[in-house]
Amino acid sequence: MQLVTYQDLAREEAARVGVVLDEHVVDVALLGLQANAGLPSTMLGLIDAGPAALDLLRDLIATHRERWPVGTATWLSNVRLLAPIPRPRKNIFGIGLNYVDHVAESSRSLDTEKEMPAKPVVFSKPPTTVIGPNDAIEHNSKITQQLDWEVELGVVIGRTAKGIAEADAMAYVFGYTVINDISARDNRRAGQWIFSKGQDTYCPMGPCIVTADEIPDPHNLELSLTKNGHIMQQANTALMYFKIPALIADIASAITLEPGDIIATGTPSGVGAGRTPQEWMHPGDVIEACVERIGTLRNPVVSV
Known part of the structure; x- marks a missing residue:
């Protein structure tokens, strides 16, 4: 559904x-x-x-x-x-550096490690980041000059999970949505990402949640993102380094996952920071993030 x-x-x-x-x-x-x-x-x-x-x-x-x-x-x-969940009960769980090609481009442009992480890189985005389809992504030029995009598959948890086995993890999924993990690249602070990724409007989500029964293999979905109609990102969720069961089990090993919790599973290459020359979002731009079988999430960028 x-x-x-x-x-x-x-x-x-x-x-x-x-x-x-x-x-x-x-x-x-x-x-x-x-x-x-x-x-x-x-x-x-x-x-x-x-x-x-x-x-x-x-x-x-x-x-x-x-x-x-x-x-x-x-x-x-x-x-x-x-947004399908307009006000999540707690922070969205973000996953960084979860596609090999994105790790490579990040090491070149964002000074991250060249090697794949040994464990999932987990950060969070506050509930106040969430906006829905056609809502505006805020661009505050006093805070950032490097506003970037990241199309991601979002996983919505349906049952309380704590200390579960990876083999059982998919039974805890309610459904899937599209997330655009907006990032102010020049707002990272000594390796901490929450100010870069946690500002208001930095988590467009939608247009719907597709229940898990209708997506039997979430690791075979086309992802894409366009800026003003031009393709910036195009990949497949098969390229995730840590698959969804591993992400759920890893988070639930120490943090209780509850019904309605959301995991943004990471982005492939093609972000603005990784392009040559680098390319950012500006007021007037229109960003469309798409995940196969779920839909397209459209958001304009506005000045505040």
Whole structure:
């Protein structure tokens, strides 16, 4: 299922969770009411409700797909899509240096090590970094002159995980999304990345979460990113150095992963810092990050 958080443009109401089907957004909670079942109205609520809620939702879709009950479906063109999880409960887990070619370009341009890391390089991005489709990436020229892009596959956790085996890790995945890990390259501080990567609007996310059952192999997805229509990054998740089970097990060895937690799994080569000459984002640019089977995440860059 393609799950979204949306606002109906014709109504002034809180954001709700929906399913994208046949150019419509079907409201999860309202569809549940048709079966006198309590389905959640938020994405975090739906994740918390577990597999039984998804099974019920699938059954209701199969029952009503030929004719949606009145008031449950809205044309996709009449809604505003938000980040699938507009306000994560805690920081997003970022993974640095997880593609061999990106490690090579980073060692040339960002003074990182030439060798692949022995263990995943984990950093974090605060919840306030998250923005949704078509929301603006803020460019503050007083803070940075080197604003950069990074297309990434995002993994959304569905169950509490602590001290789990790598072989069991995929069972803890709820679904996948697209993340653009924005970075102010000139804001790194003595090897610490959070100010570089954790500023407001530095985590565009969306346009949806695709549930794990619809992506049986997340290590075979095309990734791409364009700036003003020109391809900057193009690769495949097969090139990840540390695969998703290894990332989940590594983080969960010391930090409890909870439902709704998000892991941004790293970026391939083609970032602005690695190009010759180097290339950055500026106000007026439009960035589109795409992951196969999930969708395209579009964001303009604006001056603040």
